[in-house]
Amino acid sequence: MNTMKNTIDGTWFRRYAPSASTRMRLLCLPHAGGSPSFYHSWGNAFGDDVEVLVARYPGRQERIAEPCIESMEEMADAVTAALLPLLDKPLALFGHSMGASLAYEVAVRLEREHGFGPSVLLVSCQRPPHGQRPRSAHLGGEESVLAEVRRLGGTDAALLEDPDIRELVMPALQADFAIVGRYAENGPRPAVPVRCPVIGYVGDRDPNVTVEEMHAWAGVAPKGFELKVLQGDHFYLVPQRDGLVADLTSRLH
Numbered sequence: 550m551n552t553m554k555n556t557i558d559g560t561w562f563r564r565y566a567p568s569a570s571t572r573m574r575l576l577c578l579p580h581a582g583g584s585p586s587f588y589h590s591w592g593n594a595f596g597d598d599v600e601v602l603v604a605r606y607p608g609r610q611e612r613i614a615e616p617c618i619e620s621m622e623e624m625a626d627a628v629t630a631a632l633l634p635l636l637d638k639p640l641a642l643f644g645h646s647m648g649a650s651l652a653y654e655v656a657v658r659l660e661r662e663h664g665f666g667p668s669v670l671l672v673s674c675q676r677p678p679h680g681q682r683p684r685s686a687h688l689g690g691e692e693s694v695l696a697e698v699r700r701l702g703g704t705d706a707a708l709l710e711d712p713d714i715r716e717l718v719m720p721a722l723q724a725d726f727a728i729v730g731r732y733a734e735n736g737p738r739p740a741v742p743v744r745c746p747v748i749g750y751v752g753d754r755d756p757n758v759t760v761e762e763m764h765a766w767a768g769v770a771p772k773g774f775e776l777k778v779l780q781g782d783h784f785y786l787v788p789q790r791d792g793l794v795a796d797l798t799s800r801l802h
Contacts, residue, residue: 560612561631565592565601572598573639573668573801576632578648578655579603581725582698582718584610594794599801602635604628604648608721617724621732625654632659639668641801645786646701646757647729649675653769656743666744669800670770673750674758674783677766679740681733694719694726701757701783740768748800749776750793752785 562576563585575595577588585603592601606624608617618624628651632640636659644652649672659665676682698709709715732738747770751763760778767774777796779789786793 578644580646678738752781
């Protein structure tokens with residue numbers, strides 16, 4: 550029993566403000582190269598009755614000594630297994646960029662293999678499975694990955710100009726880009742529907758995905774799809790944090 554508790558608290562999820570009054574949980578799944586610190590300001594943003602979890606991917610921060618995962622299937626299987634002790638409350642999934650594909654894959658696994666339906670799937674700045682197309686940044690080595698990070702922008706790009714930080718985070722970054730590239734290496738994937746509403750979010754100047762491409766998430770959302778377009782680029786969620794949190798809060802019921 551103690552081993553399971555350590556798995557929940559210390560390995561796969563950073564947990565913010567769990568309390569006896571927890572009504573539901575929100576799991577945030579970071580982008581390629583991302584970590585729980587990106588969502589630090591979200592920790593207590595949704596009220597005392599919403600517990601925020603952020604996935605800790607292997608190979609970075611507290612898990613830096615662990616080998617990185619390089620396939621979406623392995624990552625989704627691992628996150629799903631780690632979630633099983635936490636299904637005593639309603640669960641919402643939020644994923645940004647790579648994390649959006651991961652959130653979808655976790656939702657499919659929870660429904661298909663465990664009979665548990667998330668309350669809502671919240672996807673940000675990523676094409677749906679059936680809208681995927683091949684991505685090749687991971688095939689060109691470190692410089693190719695760095696060029697893609699710079700193209701997308703965000704705080705990660707600025708940090709990577711520091712050689713010491715770059716050396717520290719490159720293995721995880723390259724592994725994550727391998728996940729993204731391999732997920733789409735054969736183009737579109739099956740549009741397996743989920744049994745919960747799907748809400749999409751995108752910046753109006755995102756260089757990686759268009760508003761039209763985000764609308765295609767409706768193809769896996771028979772329970773309903775809605776798209777929110779916010780001002781900004783691929784990392785609109787930093788300057789638009791307050792508006793995004795307010796909208797997310799309205800979905801957590």
